[in-house]
Amino acid sequence: MKNKLTIHLCFLVPFVITVLNLQVLVTMFISTVLAQIIAYFCLGLILLGIVLTLRNRGEFSRTARLWIYFYIIYFVIAIFSGAMHNNYTNIVASTIPFFYVIGFYYYLSLPENRKVFEKTAIISLILSCLTCIYFNSINFDLDVQGVGEYVVDRAQGVYGDANNMALVTVLTFIFIYKVYNPQKIIFKILKIGILAVVFYSLFITFSTTGLSVFIISLVILNSKFFTGLKLIFGICLLPIVYLLLLNLNSLTANMDLVGQQRDKINNLVNVLSLNFEEIDDSGRSELVAEVLHYIYKNPLMGNGVDFGALHQTHNTFIAIWADAGIFVLLFFIIMLGVYYRRAFSCSENIRYFVLPMLLAMCVFMLSLHSVINQPYLMAIFVYLGYLIDDETVEFT
Numbered sequence: 001m002k003n004k005l006t007i008h009l010c011f012l013v014p015f016v017i018t019v020l021n022l023q024v025l026v027t028m029f030i031s032t033v034l035a036q037i038i039a040y041f042c043l044g045l046i047l048l049g050i051v052l053t054l055r056n057r058g059e060f061s062r063t064a065r066l067w068i069y070f071y072i073i074y075f076v077i078a079i080f081s082g083a084m085h086n087n088y089t090n091i092v093a094s095t096i097p098f099f100y101v102i103g104f105y106y107y108l109s110l111p112e113n114r115k116v117f118e119k120t121a122i123i124s125l126i127l128s129c130l131t132c133i134y135f136n137s138i139n140f141d142l143d144v145q146g147v148g149e150y151v152v153d154r155a156q157g158v159y160g161d162a163n164n165m166a167l168v169t170v171l172t173f174i175f176i177y178k179v180y181n182p183q184k185i186i187f188k189i190l191k192i193g194i195l196a197v198v199f200y201s202l203f204i205t206f207s208t209t210g211l212s213v214f215i216i217s218l219v220i221l222n223s224k225f226f227t228g229l230k231l232i233f234g235i236c237l238l239p240i241v242y243l244l245l246l247n248l249n250s251l252t253a254n255m256d257l258v259g260q261q262r263d264k265i266n267n268l269v270n271v272l273s274l275n276f277e278e279i280d281d282s283g284r285s286e287l288v289a290e291v292l293h294y295i296y297k298n299p300l301m302g303n304g305v306d307f308g309a310l311h312q313t314h315n316t317f318i319a320i321w322a323d324a325g326i327f328v329l330l331f332f333i334i335m336l337g338v339y340y341r342r343a344f345s346c347s348e349n350i351r352y353f354v355l356p357m358l359l360a361m362c363v364f365m366l367s368l369h370s371v372i373n374q375p376y377l378m379a380i381f382v383y384l385g386y387l388i389d390d391e392t393v394e395f396t
Contacts, residue, residue: 007049007107007113008116010045010046011045011103011104011113011117012117013042014043015104015121015376015379016124017038017042018374018375018376019125019127020128021159022038024158024160028142028145039093039096046099047099050102053106054106056110057106058109058111061109061382061385061386061389061390063338063339063342063385063386063389064101064108064381064382064384064385064386064389065105065385066338067101067105067335067382067385068101068105069331070335071095071098073328074324075095075098075305077302077325077327078305078307078323079091079304079305080301081298081323081325082303083304084301085298085303085304087303087304088304089306089307096375097374097375097378104378108383117379117383118179118383121175122172122175122179122180125175126197128158128165128168128172129157129168129197130197130201132157132158132201132204132205135155135156135157135158136155141156142158142159142160153206154204155204156205157205162205162206162207163205163209163367163368164370165205166211166364167360167361169198169202169205170210170217170360171357171360171361171380172198173195173199174217174353176191177221178353179353199214202214209364213359213360213364216356216359217359217360220352220355220356220359221352223352224352287313288313288318291311291318291319292318294307294322295322298325299321299326300326300327301324301325302321302324302325302328303322303323304323305323308321308369309370309373313369314367314368315365315368316365316368316369317329317332317366319369336358336362339354339358339388340358342388342389343355343384346387346388347391350387353387354387354388358384
């Protein structure tokens with residue numbers, strides 16, 4: 001019993017710390033040294049957990065194993081290319097997500113551990129959303145490391161980035177919607193209330209990507225209900241919803257929107273009206289264009305570990321290409337394709353949970369270069385791999 005508790009703590013404590021981004025908060029408000037101690041402490045817990053699970057592990061996931069192959073290929077090529085072009089970075093810090101992948105690859109091999117992980121993930125993700133709402137209410141801004149002098153127009157949560165926070169809120173919503181299925185009415189009401197709070201934390205990020213992905217995910221989550229008359233009703237309802245979204249500017253005219261808030265509403269309207277030329281990408285296209293200059297110089301082998309991140313590409317695919325070259329990027333795309341292909345072969349219950357989760361993370365890869373650099377997201381990817389390969393699992 002004590003050994004099981006120790007194993008749970010070895011993996012779940014680091015997971016919660018990374019979900020809440022406590023290391024960055026400690027760096028800002030307490031001590032950089034203490035934050036570094038926390039980082040190495042978490043890494044030590046992961047390594048200890050791996051050792052403790054070696055004798056008692058379940059069947060490994062062939063889908064989740066693809067991440068191990070990816071990271072090995074990525075680091076071998078990227079380290080070599082970095083040495084060739086004299087582009088050096090902190091390799092130890094860069095490999096932390098890889099250790100989390102290996103750790104949760106072992107930990108989640110046991111079905112009972114996956115149940116504990118689900119509960120921990122839901123609680124920690126909800127805490128992240130609540131913190132986002134609180135920070136926004138007091139006008140707290142991580143960029144200024146305190147309460148902002150001006151109104152913070154987009155909630156950034158504990159990550160200091162509105163899009164990153166939007167991704168977490170979408171994942172939180174999907175987790176609660178599918179995994180938490182209470183039987184008593186009072187807890188069903190509680191679930192609806194929590195979902196409403198999570199949606200609010202998404203709304204205040206004013207993320208065009210987040211709101212678009214949320215709408216698509218919501219349709220996928222409820223796709224099994226669109227049969228017969230419900231399907232006809234849904235089709236009839238679509239034009240109404242579409243018209244409402246097209247007129248968001250009019251509907252929100254009386255709201256006191258400031259700065260980027262109105263710009264993001266305009267972006268969503270432009271996306272829905274297919275007016276792509278008017279979409280504001282917050283300067284991401286210029287950053288990508290800058291990195292493409294270096295990519296074209298070294299398209300096969302890349303420029304080194306974290307080269308794309310250091311140049312703020314805001315695109316995971318471009319960042320991988322910039323770091324390790326075209327062959328690693330192709331492997332990455334094929335790996336994601338395998339995730340999708342195998343997800344479609346799952347039971348209906350699992351399929352409509354895994355697909356929106358994958359959709360959210362993959363779409364946000366187009367606007368974030370940090371998706372595969374965040375340990376908690378990699379743990380979720382490994383968890384999804386196990387769900388895909390376990391034919392016996394069902395959400396009740």
